[in-house]
Amino acid sequence: DSGVTQTPKHLITATGQRVTLRCSPRSGDLSVYWYQQSLDQGLQFLIQYYNGEERAKGNILERFSAQQFPDLHSELNLSSLELGDSALYFCASSEPRQPQHFGDGTRLSIL
Amino acid sequence: QQQVKQSPQSLIVQKGGISIINCAYENTAFDYFPWYQQFPGKGPALLIAIRPDVSEKKEGRFTISFNKSAKQFSLHIMDSQPGDSATYFCAAAGVNQGGSEKLVFGKGTKLTVNP
Numbered sequence: 056d057s058g059v060t061q062t063p064k065h066l067i068t069a070t071g072q073r074v075t076l077r078c079s080p081r082s083g084d085l086s087v088y089w090y091q092q093s094l095d096q097g098l099q100f101l102i103q104y105y106n107g108e109e110r111a112k113g114n115i116l117e118r119f120s121a122q123q124f125p126d127l128h129s130e131l132n133l134s135s136l137e138l139g140d141s142a143l144y145f146c147a148s149s150e151p152r153q154p155q156h157f158g159d160g161t162r163l164s165i166l
Numbered sequence: 167q168q169q170v171k172q173s174p175q176s177l178i179v180q181k182g183g184i185s186i187i188n189c190a191y192e193n194t195a196f197d198y199f200p201w202y203q204q205f206p207g208k209g210p211a212l213l214i215a216i217r218p219d220v221s222e223k224k225e226g227r228f229t230i231s232f233n234k235s236a237k238q239f240s241l242h243i244m245d246s247q248p249g250d251s252a253t254y255f256c257a258a259a260g261v262n263q264g265g266s267e268k269l270v271f272g273k274g275t276k277l278t279v280n281p
Binding site: 057086090098099100103111113145151152154155156157159160 | 200207209215255269
């Protein structure tokens with residue numbers, strides 16, 4: 056058990072909809088990272104938050120947004136969903152200069 | 167632009183054999199190189215990691231070899247076991263990247279260890 060909790064485990068929705076993925080980091084970890092895993096693109100970094108502030112952005116679409124709350128949990132919001140957004144979404148957390156620990160992901164299926 | 171290239175894509179090894187997975191990177195700002203193991207339905211789990219100040223790191227049956235001049239690093243799994251069957255990802259990160267330690271991953275290697 057990595058200590059990183061992601062909910063829900065599975066999400067099935069339709070094109071055009073909006074969903075929210077939630078991540079609770081390990082106790083004490085200030086950094087939260089979001090990654091997308093798909094068969095063709097592999098694991099891709101989306102965005103990082105550190106203690107409530109956005110730290111870095113990667114290959115994140117404008118339709119996607121994230122935030123980190125004062126209790127350090129984070130949410131990834133995906134809107135105007137398209138078939139190609141179907142993927143596994145992982146959250147990871149870490150302390151500075153320490154390894155990232157991953158949750159078990161949310162599997163998003165767009166019908 | 168793929169910054170971390172991983173090979174092979176898949177690997178089949180007999181029980182007791184040595185599994186070798188290779189990675190090459192381009193960005194000389196990278197200073198942290200972890201390997202992750204992923205089982206179906208689970209998130210990536212950190213296996214072993216190395217920083218460029220050493221050329222080799224060993225933890226149990228797992229060894230990372232690092233060649234800074236060639237910008238290559240590899241994972242060796244000694245005495246491979248069926249329970250090692252999983253997908254392995256190499257990754258790289260550098261704190262110089264605007265203060266973020268975001269990981270850049272290779273495409274993964276699916277390892278199958280036959281009994």
